[in-house]
Amino acid sequence: MSLTTASVELADGLKTAAALWEEVRDGWDDPVRRAFEAEYWLPLKAQIESTLAALERLAPVLARAQQECS
Numbered sequence: 355m356s357l358t359t360a361s362v363e364l365a366d367g368l369k370t371a372a373a374l375w376e377e378v379r380d381g382w383d384d385p386v387r388r389a390f391e392a393e394y395w396l397p398l399k400a401q402i403e404s405t406l407a408a409l410e411r412l413a414p415v416l417a418r419a420q421q422e423c424s
Contacts, residue, residue: 357416361409368402 375395379387 357409357413361406361413364402364409365406368399368406372399 379391
């Protein structure tokens with residue numbers, strides 16, 4: 355699996371999870387939902403977004419290294 359493929363799959367997965375979370379969130383409004391969102395969903399979303407940004411910065415570096423090693 356290439357870095358680009360992994361990045362696209364991760365971004366697609368986040369998009370899907372975010373859409374599903376919004377559906378659940380609309381019908382689940384209590385302290386447990388708010389705690390889950392604060393403790394699990396938002397940190398996970400932020401971590402995935404950070405990972406996607408890092409992959410975007412890493413892709414050209416790896417491509418250049420591959421060219422130089424060929």
